[in-house]
Amino acid sequence: MEYMTVGEAAQHWGVTERLVQRLCADGRIAGAVRFGRSWGIPASARKPQDPRRESATLDDAQQAKRQPGDYANLMPLLNAAFEPGHAREFVDSLGAGPRADIARAELFYFTGHADEAVALANLHLSSDDVEIRLSAHLIYAFANLPLGNIDGSRRALEGALSALERSSLETPQLRAAQGFISRAASTLLHLKDPEDAPDVIDALPFLPPGLRAFAFYVQAHAAYLAGDHARSLGIAETALMGADETYPIPAIYLHLVAVMDLMALRRPTEAREHLLCAWELARPDDLIEGFGEHHGLLGGMLEAVIKPGWPEDFKRIIDITYRFSAGWRRVHNPATGDDVADNLTTTEFTASMLAARGWTNAEIAQHMGVSPNTVKSYISSSLRKLGITRRQDLGRFMLA
Incomplete structure (x- = not known):
């Protein structure tokens, strides 16, 4: 029998090596054999389902309600299972037409080209196809954040929800889409949930795998913002372990919220x-948009891991961070009453975020690969810019 290593299985299944080792130790991978301190995993082994996902799977009655071709036009790239390195190949395979335009707009957005994404999405904001129209509104909303068009972002998401309300919401698929979009809007852009919006958990069985995985990310992000980090991590790792195929875009966001x-x-x-x-x-x-969006919440991991190995990519990520964060804070601060810092450099924000979480200067320095005196300088500069004098007060300006 041919075996693969823990590392090979982790890469093949899109999860961490630690999770694969845990699955082996728990007897969840049939045929796994311990070799010393590691494991040999049958090359034909499939990633086991997580039993915690039972509530999010379809029973026979629900399966019967699903129609072939559901969601074919709703965020086709996000919903695509492809091997890393083949995103453009998938988009090109769609040829021409509205579905191809939406997929290209997604690719533009997730590769950090917001202006091109907005231009393509704008063509389909009034499409007669509800899935094309919803996709266009979603892309238009999020791509306008780094462009500073906050009103456009809000109007686009409100338009998506309005389009759903005007449609027949008697089908579980459209109700599921409403639940997903309303939760994404409330969590990520602080729009108010419609009073009759379905709970996103109830919607999960009716979403296709890619959107379902991204809905798990939204749920995990909401738990993170509520300070329930253990629950958020559980949601993210459950979703990653439960995917039968590789959906790269949702998986990227799930891994990032796990880092947070x-x-x-x-x-x-x-x-x-x-x-x-x-x-x-x-x-x-080149799907780097998510890294830029989450920079401030990743606790210096980009500086510690990406910057040394991929300095040019790191520079582009930081450029995305500045553009996205400027727009996001213009939504977040007025909507929440918080005052997340908007005048710190990315390194100052990272050091201050960790300090707000109780890290010492020495711990921050070791993590970021700089000297303790450099960390002290970052934090002193942050205190001065924020108009405060005590390290303990940094938490007021951080998403810590």
Whole structure:
């Protein structure tokens, strides 16, 4: 029998090596054999399903309600299972037409080209096809954030929800789409949930795998923002383990929210594993937008891992960070009443975020690969810019 290593299985399944080792130790992978301190895994082994996902799977009655071709036009690239490095090949395979335009707009957005994404999405904001129209509104909303068009972002998401309300919501598929979009809007852009919007958990069985995985990311992100880092991490790792195929874009975002949680829980070694998993999925297709969007929440992991090995990519990620964060804060601060810092450099924000979580200067320095005096300088500069004098007050300006 041919075996693969833990590392090979982790890469093949899009999860961390630690998770594969745990599955082996729990007897969840048939035929896995321990060799010393590691494991040999049958080359034909399939990634086991997580039993915690039972509530999110379709029973026979629900399967009967699904129609062939559901969601064929809704965020086709996000919903695509492809091997890393083949995103453009998938998009090109769609030829021409609205579905191809939406997929290209997605690719533009996730590779950090927001202006091109907005231009393509704008062509289909009034499409007669509800899935094309919803996709266009979603892309238009998020791509306008780094362009500073906050009103356009809000109007686009409100338009998506309005389009769903005007459609027949008697079908479970459209109700599921409403639940997904309303939760994404409330979590990521602070729009108010419609009073009759379905719970996103109830919607999960009716979403296709790619959107379902991204909905798990939204749920995990909401738990993170609520300070429930253990629950958020559980949601992310459950979703990653339960996917039968590789859906690179949702998987990237799930790995990133896991990094956020693990850094909040002060488990940087595991956070590094998740970040590298996300990077292995993203880099072949240049899907770097998510790294820029989440920079401030990743606790210096980009500086510690990406900057030394891929300095040019790191520079582009930081450029995305500045553009996206400027737009996001213009939404977040007024909507929440918080005052997340908007005048710090990325390194100042990272050092201050970790300091707000109780890290010492020496710990921050070791993590970021700089000297303790440099960290002290970052934090002193942050205190001065924020108009405060005590390190303890940094938490008011961080998403810590």
